[in-house]
Amino acid sequence: MLAPGMRRSVSAALCISVVALGGCVFVQGRFVFHQELTRALAPAPLFVSRFLFDDDGQRALVLLRSHSNSDGRFTQVAGLCDLRSQPPTFQPFPLPLSGRISIALAKSGDGFLSMENGDLYWLARVAPGAVQPIYFGSHPEGRAGFLVCPDDGSMVVVAGVQMTAWDPRAAALLWRRSDHLAASCAFVPRSRRLIGSLETGEIVELDPRTGDRLRLIARHPTPIHWFAISPDGSRLAAVNDGGNCFLTDLESGETIWTRRFKHTTGPQFSSDGQSLLVPTLGADAGIAVVATASGEPVGKLEGGGCVVGLRVRTDGSAYAWNSEGTITAWNLATGKVVFRLDPSASPSFNLPVLPVRLLDTPLPESHALPRAAVAL
Numbered sequence: 016m017l018a019p020g021m022r023r024s025v026s027a028a029l030c031i032s033v034v035a036l037g038g039c040v041f042v043q044g045r046f047v048f049h050q051e052l053t054r055a056l057a058p059a060p061l062f063v064s065r066f067l068f069d070d071d072g073q074r075a076l077v078l079l080r081s082h083s084n085s086d087g088r089f090t091q092v093a094g095l096c097d098l099r100s101q102p103p104t105f106q107p108f109p110l111p112l113s114g115r116i117s118i119a120l121a122k123s124g125d126g127f128l129s130m131e132n133g134d135l136y137w138l139a140r141v142a143p144g145a146v147q148p149i150y151f152g153s154h155p156e157g158r159a160g161f162l163v164c165p166d167d168g169s170m171v172v173v174a175g176v177q178m179t180a181w182d183p184r185a186a187a188l189l190w191r192r193s194d195h196l197a198a199s200c201a202f203v204p205r206s207r208r209l210i211g212s213l214e215t216g217e218i219v220e221l222d223p224r225t226g227d228r229l230r231l232i233a234r235h236p237t238p239i240h241w242f243a244i245s246p247d248g249s250r251l252a253a254v255n256d257g258g259n260c261f262l263t264d265l266e267s268g269e270t271i272w273t274r275r276f277k278h279t280t281g282p283q284f285s286s287d288g289q290s291l292l293v294p295t296l297g298a299d300a301g302i303a304v305v306a307t308a309s310g311e312p313v314g315k316l317e318g319g320g321c322v323v324g325l326r327v328r329t330d331g332s333a334y335a336w337n338s339e340g341t342i343t344a345w346n347l348a349t350g351k352v353v354f355r356l357d358p359s360a361s362p363s364f365n366l367p368v369l370p371v372r373l374l375d376t377p378l379p380e381s382h383a384l385p386r387a388a389v390a391l
Contacts, residue, residue: 062340067120072328076120125168129159137183151186165202192226212239241281272310294322319343
């Protein structure tokens with residue numbers, strides 16, 4: 016039994032301990048909260064998901080995202096990259112992006128973007144170097160697999176389980192088809208001829224006005240997920256999942272040559288159409304350069320890492336982005352690296368935006384349009 020004086024001392028000591036412990040918890044909680052808030056608002060290291068050029072190759076429509084963290088959240092942003100400045104500058108669009116985003120860019124400079132919920136935006140040029148995102152419709156099934164448009168940007172085709180075509184300026188649905196399960200599509204350069212590869216392995220020409228199937232070009236045993244059309248519209252280079260590359264005459268459907276590459280992804284023609292660039296992955300990572308006429312190797316572009324995307328500019332340079340998000344450019348005439356950019360290390364690309372969760376809440380039904388144009 017404690018004496019009354021001792022009991023008062025023990026009680027006071029316990030009170031002091033509780034207060035001190037509460038203070039420590041409070042201070043630690045504020046510190047942890049500050050850390051989490053700082054981490055959330057800190058610039059997120061971003062990598063390139065898509066990189067598309069306009070006709071003069073001076074600007075690119077870029078889709079950037081960060082790696083997902085443990086709870087599936089990631090940062091994602093789309094915008095215009097001005098390649099005339101060194102290092103290039105990046106101006107994001109005032110659009111909240113969530114989920115899987117698809118983009119397309121016409122040679123005219125008109126861009127298109129689809130949201131996870133199927134909402135479609137025309138990235139319209141409202142002034143030299145200024146773009147206004149304008150909502151023009153919704154793909155009926157929600158998320159689009161990919162978007163394609165002709166060089167003049169007069170229409171956009173959206174593909175998924177269903178395929179739709181739109182006139183973005185009139186905000187009008189041109190047609191809707193559920194009988195074409197497309198693995199990939201592209202317009203023939205400087206035309207509105209629409210070529211599609213189907214999940215059946217067939218490559219067909221579709222009527223851009225109706226979506227009707229016009230003719231069979233070639234038939235493959237497995238789906239073609241990557242193909243490119245030569246600048247003059249005479250050749251089609253297709254690659255299947257096994258790394259087999261087929262060069263086909265677009266008019267006759269005749270196979271000109273076949274060549275196998277290791278773990279390849281989408282090919283691209285050089286700006287003059289004389290060469291075909293084929294990214295290769297794995298231990299032999301690089302970009303194989305073969306002669307369009309024969310398929311024989313004529314060179315290799317190295318130093319780009321594990322390339323997952325490739326685009327060619329009209330000035331004879333090739334831009335690729337790798338699995339780490341670094342952009343590398345080569346002069347095709349010399350094969351030398353002329354430019355390299357890591358968006359995660361560039362102040363122009365480190366953006367203080369909050370991450371979003373995959374399959375996040377769709378945009379409100381009102382489709383309120385942002386009014387501020389993005390100017391470069």
